Amino acid sequence: MSSSVQDALVRFVNVQKSYDGEILVVKNLNLDIEQGEFLTLLGPSGSGKSTCLMMLAGFEVPTSGDILLQGKALNNVPPHKRDIGVVFQNYALFPHMSVIENVAFPLIVRKQNKTDAQANARRALEMVQLGAFCDRRPSQLSGGQQQRVALARALVFNPQLVLLDEPLGALDKKLREQMQIEIKHIHENLGVTMVFVTHDQDEALTMSDRVAVFNDGIIQQVDVPAKLYEEPANSFVANFIGETNMLCGEVIAVANGKCRVALRGGDQVEACHILDAGVGAATTVSLRPERVALSDAPLDHDNAFAATVIETIYHGNHVRVSLDMAGHKGFRAMVRAGNVHADLNPGHQLFVNFSAEDSRALDPISA
Numbered sequence: 001m002s003s004s005v006q007d008a009l010v011r012f013v014n015v016q017k018s019y020d021g022e023i024l025v026v027k028n029l030n031l032d033i034e035q036g037e038f039l040t041l042l043g044p045s046g047s048g049k050s051t052c053l054m055m056l057a058g059f060e061v062p063t064s065g066d067i068l069l070q071g072k073a074l075n076n077v078p079p080h081k082r083d084i085g086v087v088f089q090n091y092a093l094f095p096h097m098s099v100i101e102n103v104a105f106p107l108i109v110r111k112q113n114k115t116d117a118q119a120n121a122r123r124a125l126e127m128v129q130l131g132a133f134c135d136r137r138p139s140q141l142s143g144g145q146q147q148r149v150a151l152a153r154a155l156v157f158n159p160q161l162v163l164l165d166e167p168l169g170a171l172d173k174k175l176r177e178q179m180q181i182e183i184k185h186i187h188e189n190l191g192v193t194m195v196f197v198t199h200d201q202d203e204a205l206t207m208s209d210r211v212a213v214f215n216d217g218i219i220q221q222v223d224v225p226a227k228l229y230e231e232p233a234n235s236f237v238a239n240f241i242g243e244t245n246m247l248c249g250e251v252i253a254v255a256n257g258k259c260r261v262a263l264r265g266g267d268q269v270e271a272c273h274i275l276d277a278g279v280g281a282a283t284t285v286s287l288r289p290e291r292v293a294l295s296d297a298p299l300d301h302d303n304a305f306a307a308t309v310i311e312t313i314y315h316g317n318h319v320r321v322s323l324d325m326a327g328h329k330g331f332r333a334m335v336r337a338g339n340v341h342a343d344l345n346p347g348h349q350l351f352v353n354f355s356a357e358d359s360r361a362l363d364p365i366s367a
Contacts, residue, residue, distance in 0.1 A: 008032035009161065009193050010056065015065035017051050017217075025051050027217040029065070033195060038187050040196045040204040043214030044240070052214075053163050053197045057086050069161070080109065085154030085162040089169045091146045093138040093153075100125065100134035103153045110157060124152040127186065144175045151183070155192070164196045168203065180206050201241050205229065213237050229288075233274075235362045238286035245292075245331055246365060247285040254278055259361050261285055265327030270302045271359035282364035291358035292333035294321065294350055296343065301353040307331065312344045319344065325352050 010033035017026040026048040033039050041049035054060040056067060058079030067074045074082060085106075093102050100121050107117035125131050128148040138146055147167055154162050164183070168176045184207050187194050198204055204211045205225040212222040213236075221233040232238035239246060249263040251273075259273035261283055271285045298304035307325035318336050321344055325331040333352065335344075343350065 007034055009035040009070060010195075011066075011068040011071075012052070012056075013066045013068065015052075015055065015062045015067060017048075017055060017060065018063045024063075025217050026055075026062075029217075029219065031212060031219060031222065033193065036191050036193055037209045038184070038194045038196065038207060040198060040208040040211045041214060042198060042201065042204040042211050042240075044199055047214040048217040049197050049199075049212075049214045050165060053165055053195060056161075056195065057084060057163050058082050083157075083159050083161070085157070085159040087147075087150045087154045087162065087164045087167045089166040091138070091150045093146060093149060095138055097137075098134065099130065099136050099138070099141070099149050102138065102149055103156050106153060106157045121152070121156055124156040125149070127155070128152045128182070143171055144179060147171065147179060148182075151186070155186070155190070160193065162192055162194045164194065166197055166199070168198075176203075177206075183207065205241070213240060215240070232286060232360065232362070235284045235286065235365045238360065238362060239365070243289055243332065243334075245285075245287045245289065245328070247287065247326070247328060248364065249283060249285065251275075251277065251279050251281045251283050251361065258356055259283075261361055263326050263328075267305060267326040269326075269359060270356040271361040272356060274360050275363050283361045284363065284365045286360045286362055287354055287358060289320070289332040289334035290318075291354055293353040294333055294335060294344070295353060296350055298351045299353040302356040303359065304351055304353045307350060307352045309344055309346050309348045309350065311346060323352060 012029045012031040015026060015029040016024055018024050041052055043049045051060060055062055062075060100118055103124050104117040104121035107120055122134060125134060128151055130145060130148050168179050171179060180203060196207060208225055210222060210224055211228055213220045215236050221228060221237045228237060228241050232241060238244050247263055247269060249261040251259050252262045253260040254273050257273055258270060261269045261271060263269060269285055275281060275283050293299055305326050307323040309321060310324055311322040313320045318334050321333045321335060323331045323333060
């Protein structure tokens with residue numbers, strides 16, 4: 001999806017947030033959220049992503065800037081008048097109410113009569129496969145079931161926007177993955193705009209139309225999942241999204257969108273020239289482990305280096321290999337099981353091969 005002013009449901013315009021009047025936890029945020037998209041705010045703890053969600057929900061107020069919903073400023077609109085559903089990590093269900101009473105609650109607050117409210121609540125529970133649990137209390141449900149109730153409650157009044165603040169964080173791995181798919185399917189079926197906050201990169205890549213990557217209160221990159229992974233804009237995104245090798249060095253030549261980088265040990269790497277700097281600039285080359293080919297003789301690649309196997313770990317569908325290559329003792333390769341064409345025993349010497357197209361010379365990081 002491409003963002004534009006015309007079809008943006010939500011716009012953050014120069015939004016800043018400080019809790020103490022000195023330190024900004026959100027810095028000059030400009031972000032458009034499109035009608036019907038699933039946007040994930042992704043970043044480490046303290047990066048500002050949850051604060052952005054809470055400002056959009058109305059539980060926090062921007063220090064400066066504006067948040068617009070369908071072109072109208074929300075800054076002074078209370079949470080219950082924003083037509084926004086919210087799902088929290090801790091579910092926030094009323095323990096003294098039955099499941100159907102919890103889901104009907106937003107409708108009762110909006111003055112819908114009890115009969116219609118319960119009928120609508122039952123339909124919402126059917127949507128999350130909990131129609132048979134209407135009369136139970138939250139304490140009688142599993143964590144995954146409680147999360148479904150919370151989702152039904154957020155959807156029952158047909159909001160134009162649903163916010164989900166790390167809603168799957170308390171679930172075990174298998175249930176978490178199941179809920180990811182269920183939420184994605186609900187989004188696809190209803191077409192409701194969803195904004196999802198997580199620090200889990202796999203979750204973000206699995207569920208989202210677009211992902212906004214936060215660090216230190218600033219969006220580093222907003223893009224579709226595949227581009228974030230394959231074409232990170234900077235070293236933070238490359239390092240945070242998935243696994244990557246980071247090779248530090250200096251640009252010594254630039255031509256036709258490529259550059260040659262002298263690594264600290266003296267070896268040279270050819271890579272895509274992404275950083276906004278020329279010859280003499282410090283850089284970090286990012287290379288995904290699965291783009292590395294291992295062989296007993298050098299292959300016809302842009303980059304080929306002698307290396308020594310340090311450790312091999314079997315993961316079922318792939319083998320993860322740690323190598324000493326060009327002075328980098330933590331260099332990693334990921335090889336599909338059954339596709340290994342070299343001796344991977346510790347101490348064995350082999351060759352590491354990779355293309356310039358798979359290598360990205362980005363801004364420098366401290367090593």
